[in-house]
Amino acid sequence: MYKVLTYDNIAVTGLERLPRDRYEVASEIQHPDAILLRSFDLKGVTIPDSVRCIGRAGAGVNNIPVADCSRRGIPVFNTPGANANAVKEIVVAGMLLAARHICEAWDFTRSLAGDDAALAQAVERNKKNFVGTELAGKTLGVLGLGAVGVGVANAAVSLGMNVTGFDPALTVERAWQLSAAVSRAGSTDDLIAHADFISLHVPLNGETRNMIDAGRLGSVKKGAVLLNFSRAGIVDEVAVRAALEHDRLSAYVSDFPTARLMGVKGTILLPHLGASTVEAEDNCAVMIADQIRDFLENGNIRNSVNYPTVEMPRCHPHRIGVANENIPNMVSQISAALGEAGLNILELLNKSRGEYAYTLIDLDTEVPPAVLDRIANIRGVLSVHPLLAHRP
Numbered sequence: 001m002y003k004v005l006t007y008d009n010i011a012v013t014g015l016e017r018l019p020r021d022r023y024e025v026a027s028e029i030q031h032p033d034a035i036l037l038r039s040f041d042l043k044g045v046t047i048p049d050s051v052r053c054i055g056r057a058g059a060g061v062n063n064i065p066v067a068d069c070s071r072r073g074i075p076v077f078n079t080p081g082a083n084a085n086a087v088k089e090i091v092v093a094g095m096l097l098a099a100r101h102i103c104e105a106w107d108f109t110r111s112l113a114g115d116d117a118a119l120a121q122a123v124e125r126n127k128k129n130f131v132g133t134e135l136a137g138k139t140l141g142v143l144g145l146g147a148v149g150v151g152v153a154n155a156a157v158s159l160g161m162n163v164t165g166f167d168p169a170l171t172v173e174r175a176w177q178l179s180a181a182v183s184r185a186g187s188t189d190d191l192i193a194h195a196d197f198i199s200l201h202v203p204l205n206g207e208t209r210n211m212i213d214a215g216r217l218g219s220v221k222k223g224a225v226l227l228n229f230s231r232a233g234i235v236d237e238v239a240v241r242a243a244l245e246h247d248r249l250s251a252y253v254s255d256f257p258t259a260r261l262m263g264v265k266g267t268i269l270l271p272h273l274g275a276s277t278v279e280a281e282d283n284c285a286v287m288i289a290d291q292i293r294d295f296l297e298n299g300n301i302r303n304s305v306n307y308p309t310v311e312m313p314r315c316h317p318h319r320i321g322v323a324n325e326n327i328p329n330m331v332s333q334i335s336a337a338l339g340e341a342g343l344n345i346l347e348l349l350n351k352s353r354g355e356y357a358y359t360l361i362d363l364d365t366e367v368p369p370a371v372l373d374r375i376a377n378i379r380g381v382l383s384v385h386p387l388l389a390h391r392p
């Protein structure tokens with residue numbers, strides 16, 4: 001049986017892709033082969049030696065110690081684009097909440113009492129306090145044109161907004177998806193200085209932490225709206241608070257409430273709801289379950305954030321997967337260990353990505369444990385796993 005340890009709620013539709021006669025899936029389990037999670041912070045957890053892969057049902061992997069996993073030969077998978085539509089829709093909602101003062105207006109309405117005539121009178125007398133602005137004709141700046149950013153940019157174009165975007169590593173695939181009406185900002189600073197609405201869609205990493213800081217907030221258009229459905233750490237919240245208090249920003253719409261921003265005028269804080277739709281949860285769970293299953297059973301790697309894509313059709317019963325450092329002589333040493341044991345290689349696929357590489361090898365017979373040990377002890381080999389067509 002394969003053992004899968006889950007953190008967070010993973011949609012049943014996805015878990016059902018792991019057949020119960022071959023997979024034990026539980027939130028408490030000894031010696032797991034795989035870990036399946038959403039936003040649970042795995043950084044403070046000791047990952048057992050038995051773990052062969054980690055699956056993130058979602059996009060962001062800042063909750064996973066990816067560098068450590070890489071060094072241990074553990075691929076980390078995510079589900080690119082699987083929840084992007086859900087986030088796109090909530091960002092549009094966020095712009096409307098801010099532009100039309102819907103939260104304050106709703107609070108006001110809920111405070112009313114009386115008969116219909118009294119309600120109508122209070123409504124008509126007070127609605128002037130909630131006059132908003134329309135999105136059409138305003139400029140939206142989208143920072144990060146990945147799965148979510150492109151969706152947000154295109155939706156805003158269809159709402160009549162002028163949209164500008166910036167992404168120094170825009171992929172060809174995303175460029176094809178992006179509306180031709182979206183203009184290219186010259187830089188992050190350029191985007192921030194000219195937008196009425198600024199929406200952040202970059203991953204949280206060393207480069208993006210606190211990228212929206214006091215300096216940048218000092219250059220926003222007065223009364224701009226900042227939307228953060230990416231991660232709290234992308235903004236310097238002390239600077240955001242000051243920008244709200246000095247009316248530099250009229251609103252900060254964020255999916256990540258933090259103590260410093262609670263109750264601050266102009267904040268609209270949501271409980272990390274971006275991907276919380278039935279559709280997104282199903283999409284992410286199905287995609288990640290399929291990916292970890294294909295890895296555990298066939299060694300195939302698809303949508304890993306730290307190892308190369310390596311996919312080889314399964315035509316032979318005996319296969320091993322080897323993760324190794326991307327250094328000279330690895331494949332020759334691995335094939336020598338197999339050859340010297342009298343094992344014949346039928347197919348071999350080796351791919352590298354940065355400092356790491358991964359090799360799939362199909363053989364004519366099963367690889368004995370002593371040979372697996374010998375491969376595991378080659379300097380630079382990080383993990384080696386037999387991939388049985390049918391695990392007992």
Ligand SMILES: NC(=O)C1=CN([C@@H]2O[C@H](COP(=O)(O)OP(=O)(O)OC[C@H]3O[C@@H](n4cnc5c(N)ncnc54)[C@H](O)[C@@H]3O)[C@@H](O)[C@H]2O)C=CC1
Nearest residue numbers: 059060144145146147148167169201202203229230274275
């Ligand atoms: N609130 C929620 O529930 C959700 C939040 N997210 C967050 O949104 C982020 C983006 O998600 P996706 O669009 O699916 O990821 P993605 O990987 O498709 O797109 C991220 C884009 O950001 C770009 N980028 C990276 N550094 C940049 C920089 N310094 N300046 C400009 N662009 C930069 C990348 O080139 C890439 O195109 C995730 O990393 C996650 O943190 C994602 C899904 C749900």
Ligand SMILES: O=C(O)CCC(=O)C(=O)O
Nearest residue numbers: 038039058059060275276
């Ligand atoms: O699983 C969730 O609800 C959070 C989704 C998210 O933040 C992501 O995909 O990066």
